[in-house]
Amino acid sequence: MVETAASIDDVWSWLEEIPDPEIPVISLVDLGIIRGIRWHEDTLEITVTPTYSGCPATTVINFEIEAALRAKGIEHLSLVRQIAPPWTTDWLSDKGRAKLESYGIAPPQVAGGPTRCPHCHATAVEKISQFGSTPCKAQWRCTDCLEPFDYFKCI
Amino acid sequence: MSVQGLIRLGDNTLILGQRLSEWCGHGPALEEDIALANTALDLIGQTQLWLGLAAERSGNGQTADTLAYHRDAWDFRNLLLVEQPNKDFAVTMMRQFLFDTWHYEMLNALTDHIDPEISAIAQKSVKEVTYHRERSTDTVIALGDGTDESHTRMQTALDRLWPYVGEMFSADEDDLMDMAALRPKFDVHLSETLQESTLTQPESDFFHQGGKTGARHSEHLGHMLATMQVLPRSYPDAKW
Numbered sequence: 140m141v142e143t144a145a146s147i148d149d150v151w152s153w154l155e156e157i158p159d160p161e162i163p164v165i166s167l168v169d170l171g172i173i174r175g176i177r178w179h180e181d182t183l184e185i186t187v188t189p190t191y192s193g194c195p196a197t198t199v200i201n202f203e204i205e206a207a208l209r210a211k212g213i214e215h216l217s218l219v220r221q222i223a224p225p226w227t228t229d230w231l232s233d234k235g236r237a238k239l240e241s242y243g244i245a246p247p248q249v250a251g252g253p254t255r256c257p258h259c260h261a262t263a264v265e266k267i268s269q270f271g272s273t274p275c276k277a278q279w280r281c282t283d284c285l286e287p288f289d290y291f292k293c294i
Numbered sequence: 295m296s297v298q299g300l301i302r303l304g305d306n307t308l309i310l311g312q313r314l315s316e317w318c319g320h321g322p323a324l325e326e327d328i329a330l331a332n333t334a335l336d337l338i339g340q341t342q343l344w345l346g347l348a349a350e351r352s353g354n355g356q357t358a359d360t361l362a363y364h365r366d367a368w369d370f371r372n373l374l375l376v377e378q379p380n381k382d383f384a385v386t387m388m389r390q391f392l393f394d395t396w397h398y399e400m401l402n403a404l405t406d407h408i409d410p411e412i413s414a415i416a417q418k419s420v421k422e423v424t425y426h427r428e429r430s431t432d433t434v435i436a437l438g439d440g441t442d443e444s445h446t447r448m449q450t451a452l453d454r455l456w457p458y459v460g461e462m463f464s465a466d467e468d469d470l471m472d473m474a475a476l477r478p479k480f481d482v483h484l485s486e487t488l489q490e491s492t493l494t495q496p497e498s499d500f501f502h503q504g505g506k507t508g509a510r511h512s513e514h515l516g517h518m519l520a521t522m523q524v525l526p527r528s529y530p531d532a533k534w
């Protein structure tokens with residue numbers, strides 16, 4: 140009986156292994172979208188919050204969670220969508236922020252823009268556009284190394 | 295709690311999201327193209343929340359999809375502003391700026407709504423709309439205070455769209471809140487932005503009505519719905 144044996148900690152560590160479908164260097168747990176895990180009788184209930192309301196990755200994420208937990212032997216699974224309180228980049232883990240930068244994406248800053256270029260770490264950066272290749276990113280460029288880079292928007 | 299009030303909000307975001315998506319692949323620059331598509335995506339996401347709640351509350355087996363795809367023009371409750379054609383980039387961005395300025399204040403007010411589900415959708419949406427408003431405001435300033443050509447086009451766009459501003463503040467009992475109360479904050483952001491843009495605010499306070507009540511949509515809506523609805527109406531069981 141794998142199902143009864145699965146502890147909440149086990150489930151967190153399993154979800155920690157699922158990459159974000161659009162930024163595979165960070166996990167769903169790093170992204171801060173897993174809001175709760177609990178057993179409700181024999182059903183495992185996972186509460187997930189969307190990053191952006193129209194983000195097409197949301198469907199894929201639910202599919203990935205389901206596939207991963209089924210593979211671990213979870214039989215009864217319920218995915219609950221929670222939109223309040225709304226997702227904020229404050230929920231990104233420190234580990235996730237560091238992984239983003241080494242991947243070439245500047246992590247979110249409360250000041251509203253990146254503090255430094257993720258490639259060369261120069262602080263001379265400028266905004267190209269408030270929007271980027273996915274809803275969660277904006278486009279910036281470094282005026283030192285001249286490379287464009289993605290900035291993970293702070294919301 | 296009025297289902298009509300929810301449908302109004304969902305129809306605004308649906309129709310404007312569809313309009314913006316017409317730019318996909320046609321934007322004047324890659325960054326602008328991506329920004330318009332991202333804004334459209336946010337609006338369609340918000341539509342799923344508003345129309346999803348409206349469908350649930352109406353309790354007659356509707357879904358967000360049936361509301362979007364299986365109603366005709368006279369059943370839509372969006373503002374006339376959002377169904378106006380894109381025309382050039384100036385009209386598109388001026389329409390966006392006018393809508394975002396209203397939308398931002400409206401959602402901010404709805405975050406305190408007594409109904410927790412309405413408040414939750416407003417809290418989620420206003421974060422996205424803060425970005426929309428920031429970008430459309432910056433663009434209106436850049437183009438208004440830009441070249442002679444961009445200035446003229448932005449002023450023409452403002453004059454053209456001005457008669458659709460008043461409907462955003464017309465109020466009746468189907469609204470989720472008192473829309474007229476939003477006008478002072480709207481006017482502050484509008485006049486600050488126009489001043490910085492070197493654009494002139496039109497003086498007339500005449501406005502067209504009939505979008506949010508469904509009484510008199512413009513002919514543009516029907517043409518847009520024909521494109522938007524053709525697939526689910528031709529193949530009613532089609533699924534993504």
Ligand SMILES: [Zn+2]
Nearest residue numbers: 256259281284
């Ligand atoms: Zn650099």
